[in-house]
Every structure is written in C-alpha cells, then in structure tokens.
Amino acid sequence: MRAVVQRVSRASVTVDGEVVGAIDKPGLLVLVGSTHDDTPAKAEKLAAKIWGLRILAGEKSCSDVGAPLLVVSQFTLYADTRKGRRPSWSDAAPGEVAEPLIEHFCATLRGLGATVETGRFGAHMEVALVNDGPVTLILES
Secondary structure, X not given: OEEEEEEEEEEEEEEOOEEXXXXXXXXXXXXXXXXXXXXXXHHHHHHHHHHHOOOEHHHEOHHHHOOOEXXXXXXXXXXXXXXXXXXXOOOEOOHHXXXXXXXXXXXXXHHOXXXXXXXXXXXXXXXXXXXXXXXXXEEEO
C-alpha cells in the first residue's frame, strides 16, 4: 500500500455536490492506494504507522492528541509514468481487491481509537484541504 499523508488544518471530500467526509480541526488527510500484492496485514501496518506519526504540532501524533483523519482512496498513487505521456494504471489493484483493503485500513485506524472520515470509493471526488506547514509525506508498506 502507498499513502500520501498531509498535515491539515481542515479538509473535506465532496461527491456530486454533497460533502461525504470532512474534518474541521487539525489532523491528517491520507490519500491511500493499493497494489496487487497488498494484504490486510500490510493495511494494518500502514494504519498503525500513520496513527503514530509524530508530525502534528509539538511533534505529537494523532494517537497522542486524538486528531481526526480523512482517508481518500487514490488508485492514481500507482501510476506508471515512465513511458510516454499517458500514465499506466496496471500497478493499481482493481476495485474488487482495493476496496476491501482500504476499508480494512480505515477499520484498523478506528480500532486504534481514531476518528476517521472517508471519501467514496470509486467516485469522482473533489478534495479540499488547508495544508498545514506544509507537511506532506509518502509512506509505503
């Protein structure tokens, strides 16, 4: 799994004009994608890593201060742009594989005590955020 983690002051996801997920206080926006060999164990490892990342104010983590997370599925994190001008998506897991893994990732965070908001898997989403810092990290499991 691959994640782009951004420290945010607030963030939201809108689908067809409806806000489907939002955090209105400091936390993390997590764009997460999966590839063909990802497993629930990898999702759990990545979730725990993100929950404990000390990147909030005062070198605190979400687990330290109960900061919320907005998780958005993002198959484009596995784009292959090495050839030509059109990305290949062949490294991204198909929806029937990716969706349960993303759901397991979110369930793991919730099991750790996180407040998790989400986008809508497979939908065209508009993501709005106020990046704090800016702080943006790329993680893989």
